[in-house]
Amino acid sequence: xxxxxxxxxxxxxxxxxxxxxxxxxxxxxxxxxxxxxxxxxxxxxxxxxxxxxxxxxxxxxxxxxxxxxxxxxxxxxxxxxxxxxxxxxxxxxxxxxxxxxxxxxxxxxxxxxxxxxxxxxxxxxxxxxxxxxxxxxxxxxxxxxxxxxxxxxxxxxxxxxxxxxxxxxxxxxxxxxxxxxxxxxxxxxxxxxxxxxxxxxxxxxx
Amino acid sequence: xxxxxxxxxxxxxxxxxxxxxxxxxxxxxxxxxxxxxxxxxxxxxxxxxxxxxxxxxxxxxxxxxxxxxxxxxxxxxxxxxxxxxxxxxxxxxxxxxxxxxxxxxxxxxxxxxxxxxxxxxxxxxxxxxxxxxxxxxxxxxxxxxxxxxxxxxxxxxxxxxxxxxxxxxxxxxxxxxxxxxxxxxxxxxxxxxxxxxxxxxxxxxxxxxxxxxxxxxxxxxxxxxxxxxxxxxxxxxxxxxxxxxxxxxxxxxxxxxxxxxxxxxxxxxxxxxxxxxxxxxxxxxxxxxxxxxxxxxxxxxxxxxxxxxxxxxxxxxxxxxxxxxxxxxxxxxxxxxxxxxxxxxxxxxxxxxxxxxxxxxxxxxxxxxxxxxxxxxxxxxxxxxxxxxxxxxxxxxxxxxxxxxxxxxxxxxxxxxxxxxxxxxxxxxxxxxxxxxxxxxxxxxxxxxxxxxxxxxxxxxxxxxxxxxxxxxxxxxxx
Numbered sequence: 001x002x003x004x005x006x007x008x009x010x011x012x013x014x015x016x017x018x019x020x021x022x023x024x025x026x027x028x029x030x031x032x033x034x035x036x037x038x039x040x041x042x043x044x045x046x047x048x049x050x051x052x053x054x055x056x057x058x059x060x061x062x063x064x065x066x067x068x069x070x071x072x073x074x075x076x077x078x079x080x081x082x083x084x085x086x087x088x089x090x091x092x093x094x095x096x097x098x099x100x101x102x103x104x105x106x107x108x109x110x111x112x113x114x115x116x117x118x119x120x121x122x123x124x125x126x127x128x129x130x131x132x133x134x135x136x137x138x139x140x141x142x143x144x145x146x147x148x149x150x151x152x153x154x155x156x157x158x159x160x161x162x163x164x165x166x167x168x169x170x171x172x173x174x175x176x177x178x179x180x181x182x183x184x185x186x187x188x189x190x191x192x193x194x195x196x197x198x199x200x201x202x203x204x205x206x
Numbered sequence: 207x208x209x210x211x212x213x214x215x216x217x218x219x220x221x222x223x224x225x226x227x228x229x230x231x232x233x234x235x236x237x238x239x240x241x242x243x244x245x246x247x248x249x250x251x252x253x254x255x256x257x258x259x260x261x262x263x264x265x266x267x268x269x270x271x272x273x274x275x276x277x278x279x280x281x282x283x284x285x286x287x288x289x290x291x292x293x294x295x296x297x298x299x300x301x302x303x304x305x306x307x308x309x310x311x312x313x314x315x316x317x318x319x320x321x322x323x324x325x326x327x328x329x330x331x332x333x334x335x336x337x338x339x340x341x342x343x344x345x346x347x348x349x350x351x352x353x354x355x356x357x358x359x360x361x362x363x364x365x366x367x368x369x370x371x372x373x374x375x376x377x378x379x380x381x382x383x384x385x386x387x388x389x390x391x392x393x394x395x396x397x398x399x400x401x402x403x404x405x406x407x408x409x410x411x412x413x414x415x416x417x418x419x420x421x422x423x424x425x426x427x428x429x430x431x432x433x434x435x436x437x438x439x440x441x442x443x444x445x446x447x448x449x450x451x452x453x454x455x456x457x458x459x460x461x462x463x464x465x466x467x468x469x470x471x472x473x474x475x476x477x478x479x480x481x482x483x484x485x486x487x488x489x490x491x492x493x494x495x496x497x498x499x500x501x502x503x504x505x506x507x508x509x510x511x512x513x514x515x516x517x518x519x520x521x522x523x524x525x526x527x528x529x530x531x532x533x534x535x536x537x538x539x540x541x542x543x544x545x546x547x548x549x550x551x552x553x554x555x556x557x558x559x560x561x562x563x564x565x566x567x568x569x570x571x572x573x574x575x576x577x578x579x580x581x582x583x584x585x586x587x588x589x590x591x592x593x594x595x596x597x598x599x600x601x602x603x604x605x606x607x608x609x610x611x612x613x614x615x616x617x618x619x620x621x622x623x624x625x626x627x628x629x630x631x632x633x634x635x636x637x638x639x640x641x642x643x644x645x646x647x648x649x650x651x652x653x654x655x656x657x658x659x660x661x662x663x664x665x666x667x668x669x670x671x672x673x674x675x676x677x678x679x680x681x682x683x684x685x
Contacts, residue, residue, distance in 0.1 A: 151215075151272035155327060155339040158226065159346060162320050165233070166350035169313045170365075 017043035030076045038069045055138040215271035218278045221262040222326050228254035229319040236312030244310040251315035252297050259290045274394045277332035281683035285329045285460035292453030293322040295544050300445035302649040321347035325457035334383045334393045345372050352442045364441025371434045379421025385414030395469035403472040419480050425458035426514045429487035439507035448547035467684040481522040488515025489621035496628045520602035523609035529681035531601035538598040545583050545659025552648045568641030577636045579660035586663040588629035589622045594666035
């Protein structure tokens with residue numbers, strides 16, 4: 001159980017996380033929604049930190065705030081989506097939403113019920129990790145990832161490389177006639193090539 | 207301790223390292239040297255793949271690497287040899303097409319290399335984790351090359367269709383793997399087999415096995431997971447189709463063989479039912495589906511579905527002779543397929559490549575050499591003795607008979623009789639129909655592949671002994 005300062009911070013972060021999550025769906029302006037989503041992510045990351053899972057906290061910030069939320073912002077700002085219109089018919093989906101919610105709650109109950117019903121659960125989910133005080137979990141993950149699973153880790157890297165090559169091959173188009181900036185040429189110019197002095201007769205243009 | 211382990215691991219995986227580093231270097235070279243260097247890069251890619259092949263044949267020993275994720279044994283090396291030959295020949299054959307059809311992008315050889323790397327990792331996978339990663343590396347590169355001709359609607363459709371169905375099959379495979387992991391507690395093939403042998407087989411494991419086989423059957427385009435094959439074969443650019451028909455089939459078949467005869471060896475009776483079913487379904491659908499086809503690439507798609515069915519007959523037997531039969535079948539299938547696709551790539555008129563079977567009408571009078579070689583290949587694909595295709599079918603059917611799978615062997619023979627119809631129809635069109643305008647002369651590299659393939663098919667009986675011995679050494683890995 002959390003006590004003292006840790007408990008105070010837990011309630012602070014949890015309250016802000018829940019409140020900002022509510023604001024994500026309540027805000028009228030979609031840009032505000034995304035910003036509240038980012039606030040939710042930050043508070044969730046802080047909650048992870050409180051439980052000692054600093055690797056998850058970092059990943060949450062790097063991946064979700066750094067990449068996903070920024071992507072959302074791009075989409076919201078670049079696409080002219082009329083959210084008021086989208087939300088207009090939302091109420092008619094409420095029964096389906098409620099059904100999905102009930103199913104999720106039931107599943108949660110089954111999972112959490114497992115702890116109470118089966119005495120072995122605690123033993124079988126015991127963490128196969130060293131004590132956190134001895135070596136923190138980012139280092140422990142790195143120990144395994146770069147030794148036992150270095151093979152899988154490297155292949156995963158190659159898979160991502162193929163994904164990158166594929167995306168470029170299939171979508172990049174070189175436009176004809178685009179003028180590109182050639183810095184070397186610009187720097188190599190001096191006053192003799194840059195300026196041309198001409199004699200202009202009066203009453204005539206060049 | 208760790209460094210010694212790593213040194214052994216790296217020496218066992220040296221061919222893979224050569225291909226991986228080579229692909230990355232060629233990628234850099236292509237990026238910095240611009241679009242004109244594509245044929246140079248194709249040449250370098252061929253050189254690197256042949257280098258990896260030679261290194262593998264001469265310097266790699268048996269052993270396990272990377273904590274059992276990777277294995278090198280005679281079976282793996284032989285199948286990798288076949289996959290590498292498939293890739294090299296495809297790259298060689300693509301050069302002429304690339305120039306003629308504006309296909310000359312340096313990314314093509316790079317993606318083919320990375321896909322080949324994925325195949326080598328699949329063949330050597332001894333762990334469900336490395337199995338999945340190798341499979342994805344191979345498939346992802348294949349999705350991209352299927353859609354490589356991005357301005358063609360058919361090519362993009364082929365890529366998209368292959369991608370969506372491939373993602374679905376990966377999902378099934380992963381679900382199966384997670385079930386097997388859940389019920390055995392292991393990801394390594396050997397550990398899975400030990401756990402199954404010591405415990406009792408249960409429903410969850412059978413579910414896992416079936417899902418894994420479904421995911422892998424998609425990759426060898428066995429019925430009922432074959433739906434993508436005709437459309438992708440037809441839509442993809444022809445060198446890509448040749449690649450699809452040759453190298454990935456070797457890797458996926460090797461993976462099926464390894465999974466069932468290593469990880470699930472104690473559950474022989476369970477997987478045998480599945481293999482028998484998909485084998486019969488593939489043979490029958492391959493035979494009947496091809497009858498109505500007018501496009502030769504679509505015809506080859508149905509032909510490959512059928513041939514995968516025949517190869518699985520050997521696996522269904524589950525014996526040493528059966529696996530040996532599968533290996534022999536894949537060797538002969540590779541030779542016949544590469545030859546046939548060299549021919550399809552050589553089907554050029556002034557206005558461009560042609561793909562309809564009717565375009566071959568009267569080829570015997572306009573180009574008798576080509577017509578003769580294709581006739582040999584078609585007779586061989588149909589399984590007429592004494593050509594190679596007959597001995598391939600002979601070896602798998604004999605293994606099935608020895609394992610008392612008489613019904614399977616009889617259905618296989620009947621399906622190959624039906625299948626002979628459409629191969630013979632091509633021969634009839636070439637020799638007995640009115641000429642429909644000749645084809646352009648064959649390019650040198652295509653002629654070479656065509657000639658070698660025709661020679662191998664015709665004179666297989668001479669090399670049958672050594673190939674049978676090599677295949678038996680490979681099959682002994684599992685028995």
